[in-house]
Amino acid sequence: MKLKPWLTTGLLIGGLLTGGSASADRTLLNVSYDPTRELYQEFNAAFVKHWETKTGEKVAIKQSHGGSGKQARSVIDGLDADVVTLALANDINEIAEKAKLIPGDWQKRLPHNGTPYTSTIVLLVRKGNPKNIKDWNDLARPGISVITPNPKTSGGARWNYLAAWEYGKRSYGNDAKAKEFVARIYRNVPVLDSGARGSTTTFVERGIGDVFISWENEAFLAIKELGVGKFEIVAPSISILAEPPVTVIDKVIDRKGTRDVAEAYLTYLYSEQGQEIAARNFYRPTDSKVAAKYADRFPAIKLFKIDDTFGGWKNAHKLHFADGGTFDQIYQQ
Amino acid sequence: MSATALPIPTGKRRVATDEPGWVRWVLIGLALAFLALFLFIPLILVFYEALKKGVDVYVAAITEPDAVAAIELTLTAAAIAVPLNLIFGVAAAWAIAKFEFRGKSLLITLIDLPFSVSPVVAGLIYVLIFGLQGWLGPWLAENDIKIIFAIPGIVLATIFVTVPFIARELIPLMQAQGTEEEEAAVVLGANGWQIFFRVTLPNIKWGLLYGVILCNARAMGEFGAVSVVSGHIRGSTNTLPLHVEILYNEYNFAAAFAVASLLALLALVTLALKAFVESRNKQQTENANEHRST
Numbered sequence: 001m002k003l004k005p006w007l008t009t010g011l012l013i014g015g016l017l018t019g020g021s022a023s024a025d026r027t028l029l030n031v032s033y034d035p036t037r038e039l040y041q042e043f044n045a046a047f048v049k050h051w052e053t054k055t056g057e058k059v060a061i062k063q064s065h066g067g068s069g070k071q072a073r074s075v076i077d078g079l080d081a082d083v084v085t086l087a088l089a090n091d092i093n094e095i096a097e098k099a100k101l102i103p104g105d106w107q108k109r110l111p112h113n114g115t116p117y118t119s120t121i122v123l124l125v126r127k128g129n130p131k132n133i134k135d136w137n138d139l140a141r142p143g144i145s146v147i148t149p150n151p152k153t154s155g156g157a158r159w160n161y162l163a164a165w166e167y168g169k170r171s172y173g174n175d176a177k178a179k180e181f182v183a184r185i186y187r188n189v190p191v192l193d194s195g196a197r198g199s200t201t202t203f204v205e206r207g208i209g210d211v212f213i214s215w216e217n218e219a220f221l222a223i224k225e226l227g228v229g230k231f232e233i234v235a236p237s238i239s240i241l242a243e244p245p246v247t248v249i250d251k252v253i254d255r256k257g258t259r260d261v262a263e264a265y266l267t268y269l270y271s272e273q274g275q276e277i278a279a280r281n282f283y284r285p286t287d288s289k290v291a292a293k294y295a296d297r298f299p300a301i302k303l304f305k306i307d308d309t310f311g312g313w314k315n316a317h318k319l320h321f322a323d324g325g326t327f328d329q330i331y332q333q
Numbered sequence: 334m335s336a337t338a339l340p341i342p343t344g345k346r347r348v349a350t351d352e353p354g355w356v357r358w359v360l361i362g363l364a365l366a367f368l369a370l371f372l373f374i375p376l377i378l379v380f381y382e383a384l385k386k387g388v389d390v391y392v393a394a395i396t397e398p399d400a401v402a403a404i405e406l407t408l409t410a411a412a413i414a415v416p417l418n419l420i421f422g423v424a425a426a427w428a429i430a431k432f433e434f435r436g437k438s439l440l441i442t443l444i445d446l447p448f449s450v451s452p453v454v455a456g457l458i459y460v461l462i463f464g465l466q467g468w469l470g471p472w473l474a475e476n477d478i479k480i481i482f483a484i485p486g487i488v489l490a491t492i493f494v495t496v497p498f499i500a501r502e503l504i505p506l507m508q509a510q511g512t513e514e515e516e517a518a519v520v521l522g523a524n525g526w527q528i529f530f531r532v533t534l535p536n537i538k539w540g541l542l543y544g545v546i547l548c549n550a551r552a553m554g555e556f557g558a559v560s561v562v563s564g565h566i567r568g569s570t571n572t573l574p575l576h577v578e579i580l581y582n583e584y585n586f587a588a589a590f591a592v593a594s595l596l597a598l599l600a601l602v603t604l605a606l607k608a609f610v611e612s613r614n615k616q617q618t619e620n621a622n623e624h625r626s627t
Contacts, residue, residue: 029566037583064565065579078465078474079482079564099465197582225584255477 026258027060028265031081033068033155033244034197035218039281040085046277047268051261059261067195068155075101075249082253082262085246087155087196089113090313092247101251114245116269117283120303121156121163121242123234124203124212124219131210135236136167139211140184147209148189149199151320151327155244156196158321160213163240165320166309170238183330204231215242216298220282235299240306379597382590394580394588395595402568403576404595409484410559410572411552414491418548422499423541427533429500430507431515444500447493455493456561459486482564487572490558495548502544503537506614510536539614546610550603554596 032040044061051059064071064079068087075081076099086092089107092114096102107114125133131144139146149157161182168181191208193199196218203212204222214222216233223231246266253259268274275290284298285291310316320326384391394400425444429437447455461467463480473480480486514536518528534541556574563570571579573596580589 034582062566062568064567065582066565074482074564076464076466077460077481078463078470078479079566080479201582 025058025060026256026261027062028082028258028262029062029064029080030083030085030265031064031071031075031079032085033071033087034065034195035156035200035215035221036085036244037063037065037197038221039217039278039283042281043269043274043277046273047265050268050273051264054264057261061265065197067149067153069153070194075099080252080256081249082256082258083246083248083266085244087242087244088158088313089243089245090158090317091155092245093313095249101249102247103250106247107245109247110266111270112286113243114247115243115286116246116266116274117244117278117285119216119242119244119283120239120301121159121236122214122216122219122239122299122301123236124214124222125210125232125234127230127232129232129234133211133234135234136164136185137171137181139164139188139213140181142188144188144211145190145209146185146188146211146213147191147199147203148213149196150192150194153194154196154199156215156218156242157199158316159215159240159242161320161327162306162310162316163236163238164213165326166240166304167236167238179326179330182326186330216284217282233299235301238302238304240309241303243306376597379590379593382586383594385590386587390587391591391594394585394591397588399568399571400576400588400592403571403573403592406484406487406569406571407553407573410488410491411549413488414495414552415545415549417492418495418499419541419545421496422503422544422548423537425500426503426507426537427529429504430510431512431533441504444497447496452490452494452555452557453561456490456558459489459493459562481562482566482570484570486562487559487570490562491552491555494555494558495552498548498551499541499544502540502547506537506540507533539610539616543607543610543614546603546606550599553599 030040030044040061040063044063048059048061051057064074064081066074068091071079072084072086072091072094075084075095084092084095092102092106093104096104096106110116123133123139125131131138133139133144138144148160151157151161164182164185165178168178169175172178172181191199191202193202196215199212200214200218200222203209203214204226211234212219219231219233223233246269248259248262248266250259253262269278270287272287272290275285275287279285279290279294279297282297285294306313306316310319318325383394395404425440428434429441459481462469463473463486464470465474469480480489514532515528518532523531553572554574555572556578559572560575560578563572563575565571565575565579567579573592577589577593577596580586580592
């Protein structure tokens with residue numbers, strides 16, 4: 001007998017809490033990858049202000065972060081993203097192919113193949129560079145401990161993998177030699193985290209590894225947040241131009257009625273303010289004016305494009321990261 | 334009160350406690366050192382790290398909107414999962430302990446399933462059923478019903494992992510108590526609900542409370558299954574344990590530990606309640622055993 005009122009109270013509290021957290025204004029959900037947390041924290045605040053002065057509407061923006069592949073998978077499985085800002089085009093291609101939530105030519109809708117900012121892959125080492133790491137070939141040396149996330153789940157890790165591959169190919173002549181080179185690097189990897197941020201924590205916080213193959217922006221951020229003077233960025237001789245693209249998710253915004261604000265949100269990334277925020281958060285701006293202003297921030301590295309060297313993400317994915325691709329072959333050895 | 338005394342066997346009798354003193358002390362010492370190293374020190378560390386940067390930082394971390402939303406969501410999930418498991422647990426334990434029926438052992442095995450399945454798998458099951466590409470996904474999308482990446486999914490995952498706690502606690506207790514009292518009630522003309530509320534429930538109340546406490550602790554602390562179905566949207570589908578991970582990944586260590594300390598406090602309160610209820614529960618079980626043997 002005593003149980004009944006207790007039970008009803010419990011359910012009542014539950015009901016109140018669920019009801020209470022709903023809000024009237026429109027909300028955008030930006031599903032993004034790991035290292036963009038700080039970027040979008042700043043950018044969202046700026047956009048909310050911009051949108052309010054322009055339309056008078058107070059829009060709320062929610063964020064979800066994780067490994068790029070995992071995030072794409074969640075959107076495919078029904079996570080209601082108004083916009084996705086992921087680490088590489090292939091993850092968004094998967095959303096187009098597997099769930100048909102966006103048209104196949106999504107990359108043509110915004111400038112620079114839908115990429116408002118770019119980055120590259122650099123090497124982060126401990127202070128004074130005790131293992132004397134200068135370039136990609138140093139990562140394959142015996143006895144060097146290399147930290148990089150798992151390319152199966154992390155977008156950044158795939159850029160890492162391809163950058164190392166292209167270096168191997170150019171230095172040793174062909175793809176077979178490149179594969180051998182990449183295999184030697186991965187033999188030096190003690191921990192494969194699922195996302196870039198997890199790897200950063202492994203290297204910076206837990207102190208594991210001699211060198212961390214990292215997004216340039218993530219390397220700068222790690223130094224800024226956790227270790228001014230404790231780490232150094234080593235710019236390799238060549239690296240890949242990492243293009244993390246963005247798009248609206250048509251099926252979601254049309255259902256939620258958020259197309260105007262979602263599109264404005266992405267366009268704002270290309271505006272001068274948006275580009276400034278990207279640069280301040282260590283992403284390379286695509287706008288030439290802002291890029292020139294922040295040019296001295298970023299090390300000069302010879303960058304190659306995935307479209308020129310690997311024939312685009314579709315080919316690169318199929319050859320290297322799909323089931324049975326070169327990454328699987330390396331790991332099954 | 335007690336059962337008839339057993340005849341005391343004559344001659345040398347080996348009991349568990351006649352080991353040499355040093356063996357006992359080494360064993361006790363080892364156990365204590367182990368507990369200190371793996372439980373006590375980490376617990377202290379959580380509070381130390383949480384308060385390292387001052388009380389202001391601590392308070393700011395747990396009153397910040399995303400943290401408050403996480404606390405609300407965690408309480409909501411527990412407020413739904415625990416009562417449901419309470420009803421299910423009592424019903425299942427009652428059926429299993431007091432009745433004989435076909436498929437009883439299957440039911441017992443099924444109740445134990447969440448203990449043996451990895452929580453990640455539990456989460457994935459729901460993605461496969463309710464996800465957009467899953468069995469029910471297209472139908473749910475058409476009717477604009479959100480299960481996963483929303484509160485219902487989190488509640489479902491929480492219910493899944495906490496199913497065994499109450500039933501598992503009650504089954505042995507109810508079996509020890511037997512069915513005599515209920516039979517007596519039937520003879521005296523009580524109906525089913527009267528039997529349940531006047532006879533069965535008072536007999537199991539401490540065991541039930543113990544189960545509820547454990548169930549609640551797990552419901553609030555669950556990470557794996559909830560992580561799979563959450564979608565990790567800050568301020569709407571992050572529970573407390575997920576929020577801790579996010580803060581930690583954002584280099585916000587003081588805040589991460591501050592929120593973690595809330596979970597640690599929950600654990601301590603649970604522990605205290607558990608110790609209290611356990612003593613009452615033990616009495617109840619002993620009473621039941623005495624009752625049976627007389």
